[in-house]
Amino acid sequence: MHEMSLVCSLLDIVEEYAGRHGFSRVKSIRLSCGSLAGVEEKALRFAFEVASKGTRAEGASLELEVLPIVLRCLACGAEGVSEDFPSACRACGSSETVLAGGTEELRCEDLEVDEVERPCA
Amino acid sequence: MPVINVVRQVLDSNDRIAGGNRALFDEKGIYVMNLMSSPGAGKTTLVEKTIDALKGRYRIAVIEGDIQSTHDAERVARHGVPVVQINTGGGCHIDANMVREALPGLPLDEVDVLINENVGNLVCPAEFTIGENDKVMILSTPEGADKPSKYPLMFHESSVMIINKIDLLPYVEFDIVKAKADALACNPELVIIEVSCRTGQGLDAWVEWLTTRVETFRKGRA
Secondary structure, X not given: OHHHHHHHHHHHHHHHHHHHHOOOOEEEEEEEEEOOOOOOHHHHHXXXXXXXXXXXXXXXXXXXXXXXXXXXXXXXXXXXXXXXOOOOOOOOOOOOEEEEEOOOOOEEEEEEEOOXXXXXX | XXXXXXXXXXXXXXXXXXXXXXHHHHHHOOEEEEEEEOOOOOHHHHHHHHHHHHOOOOOEEEEEEEOOOOHHHHHHHOOOOOEEEEEOOOOOOXXXXXXXXXXXXXXXXXXXXXXXXXXXXXXXXXXXXXXXXXXXXXXEHHHOOOHXXXXXXXXXXXXXXXXXXXXXXXXXOOOHHHHHHHHHHHOOOOEEEEOOOXXXXXXXXXXXXXXXXXXXXXXHHO
16 A cells, blocks of 8 residues: 555645646656556545645546556667567567566656646745 | 646655655765565564674664554564664555654664665555665565566565565475566566575575675765
């Protein structure tokens, strides 16, 4: 259940930016994370629904972009998106592949808000 | 509708507190290890064995993370080192702030090596840095060889993987070749050490790795 910790940190970020830019409500929050980051989307949404109650982010929609698994082949050097991990290189079939993407931690990309007093703060 | 660009790690605040912990550890010259594994893989036993092996050489302290109970802290305290228990009260990991709040309970001026035993969990602890020098993980043979492919982040983040309960290899289904290959696919720089905390097999290699890391850290400060 680390999703609750993630959501609490996310709400701290929202408050920090609200103080900086002066907005009262958040309409949507765009997030991204690697598909292997261990973030369970349903748990994240549930935690957000519970923890955002009474805050300026209550009712905001969460958009989560899940970044794909990327494998690099040690045999031929090819790098590409993969459905699974571990799996063989799509280019040459070698099983000597290493993880090059998909473990990115949860990131807040941007906030869509009602109105901004200080856009460039 | 206005959009505010943020582009920040959600755990930024955790990372900042971890950075503060790290600065304190650097100032005091404390090497810090974050020990992680599934429940029952042998974290506390490894802590006990490590204390016994290094006690004459370094002053050790331990932070014990558990959801509840002081059972592990009591076990560790019997080895004559300062120990603080963190009860996460349902939380599945320890984070930088919990460690920061636990530190006043330890005589930091008299500590060379601080071992943080995390909550038994292969998922969440990997995401929360606490200001450690190394993340150390244990995979025990009865858990099965599929763990690196199921929980890659833990293997990706760790400096070393200890394969514990290696003495049980003849009795359990554990494809050690696959476990190692998949773990290295997560992290090509992962150091792998085979150990049995019960028989003592491989513990010297573990202690040697740890000693080298501690000495490298101390030389870097000198």
